[in-house]
Every structure is written in C-alpha cells, then in structure tokens.
Amino acid sequence: MSLETTVAVPFRQRGADQLGEGEFVVALSMDRDWFTPDQVKRLIDIARGRRLLESRGGELTPAFDPATVTIPEGFSPDESILREQSTFERALDAIVDSGVEKQEAVAAINERQRALDITIEAAAVLYAHNQGLRVAGLASQVRQQLVESAEWRRRCLRHSGLR
Numbered sequence: 362m363s364l365e366t367t368v369a370v371p372f373r374q375r376g377a378d379q380l381g382e383g384e385f386v387v388a389l390s391m392d393r394d395w396f397t398p399d400q401v402k403r404l405i406d407i408a409r410g411r412r413l414l415e416s417r418g419g420e421l422t423p424a425f426d427p428a429t430v431t432i433p434e435g436f437s438p439d440e441s442i443l444r445e446q447s448t449f450e451r452a453l454d455a456i457v458d459s460g461v462e463k464q465e466a467v468a469a470i471n472e473r474q475r476a477l478d479i480t481i482e483a484a485a486v487l488y489a490h491n492q493g494l495r496v497a498g499l500a501s502q503v504r505q506q507l508v509e510s511a512e513w514r515r516r517c518l519r520h521s522g523l524r
Contacts, residue, residue: 363442363458365413367389367438367442368414368423369423369427369430371388371389373427375388382416382419382420385405385421386398389401404442407443413425448485452482452499453470455499480506486500
C-alpha cells in the first residue's frame with residue numbers, strides 16, 4: 362500500500378491536522394506496531410522528501426487532506442515503503458492505486474516509451490498524467506533528471522574530445 366495511506370493513518374487516528382514528531386512516531390510504532398521508532402523516523406524523512414509531510418517547529422503537517430485517503434479495512438503497510446523508490450516506481454504505484462492493473466499500466470508505459478523514444482520515467486509520468494492523476498511533482502523530478510543527464514553527456518563529450 363502507499364506511503365500516503367500510511368502517513369494519513371496517525372492524523373486520522375488522532376483526528377488532528379498537525380502532530381508532533383513524537384506523537385507520529387508513537388502512533389505508528391507503539392499504537393499500531395507497524396514499525397520501529399527508527400523506521401518511523403525514516404518514513405518521516407521519505408514522506409518529507411516526497412512532499413507528503415511538512416515540518417514546522419517540531420510539528421508535522423500533511424501536505425494533503427488525510428480525510429480524502431481511503432484506508433482499507435485491516436490495512437498494514439509493507440516495509441518496502443521505507444526504501445526510496447525510483448520516479449518510475451512512484452508513478453506506477455500512483456497508477457495502480459488509481460485502479461489500473463499493473464500489467465496493463467506497464468505495457469502501456471513501455472509502448473509509450475518506444476513510440477516517443479523517451480525515458481521510462483518520462484513515459485510513466487506522461488501515462489499517469491493522461492490517466493488524470495496529479496503528478497506535477499514527479500514531472501518536475503523527471504525534468505530535473507533529464508537536465509542532469511544532458512549536462513552529464515555534454516561533459517563526457519567535451520572530455521572525450523568529440524565535441
């Protein structure tokens with residue numbers, strides 16, 4: 362399940378739109394027994410990096426409305442959300458979470474990549490956008506990756522004497 366769902370749980374559980382970092386840690390480690398306190402701190406870092414959580418003066422605020430997140434009965438997050446995901450994986454997760462079958466999404470993304478001769482990340486974000494998903498943050502990351510890649514190629518060409 363998604364990181365967004367996991368982040369929403371403590372806010373919904375407490376009926377709050379702001380929690381202290383300690384409260385957030387307790388909610389996911391002690392109350393729910395989903396993670397160790399250190400893992401929750403890692404989760405907070407990842408959620409901040411993905412702009413799902415904002416920090417102000419030791420308080421955490423979700424950058425989305427937790428009330429709009431569906432939390433399935435018996436929900437329990439997988440530890441895999443504690444690892445950094447690629448832009449492609451994050452776009453694919455958003456697509457699958459919207460109801461598209463994973464195999465169908467991957468096939469469509471691969472086809473778009475081949476047809477447009479673009480990176481897999483760009484194809485995934487484009488497909489997600491065309492599905493009506495809000496992926497502006499991922500699009501910015503893809504754009505940045507493309508800029509960095511182009512710069513790297515220019516430096517390589519310059520150092521190789523081919524340019």
